Amino acid sequence: MAQVNIHIDDTLKAQGDELFNSLGLSFSAAVSAFVSQAIREGGMPKPDPFYSESNMRVLRQSIREAEEGKFITKTMDELLAMEDEN
Numbered sequence: 001m002a003q004v005n006i007h008i009d010d011t012l013k014a015q016g017d018e019l020f021n022s023l024g025l026s027f028s029a030a031v032s033a034f035v036s037q038a039i040r041e042g043g044m045p046k047p048d049p050f051y052s053e054s055n056m057r058v059l060r061q062s063i064r065e066a067e068e069g070k071f072i073t074k075t076m077d078e079l080l081a082m083e084d085e086n
Helices: 010-022 027-041 053-067 076-085
Strands: none
Touching: 010 027
């Protein structure tokens, strides 16, 4: 296995360690994942559009509503019956 030495700002390294540790990754594993993704994409990895700010806003709003008890549950049969009504 190759060893790579990089220079990175101390604060950025500390923040990266904290984030990656919370995800169960070492800094080294995170860098390897980044390089692997860049190779798969043939360039710099692009963010997943699922995590766009507009989607995250909707998700946060949905979570707030669920926590406030503002949600409806339906069985699959109920959903199919609703579809048949239209």
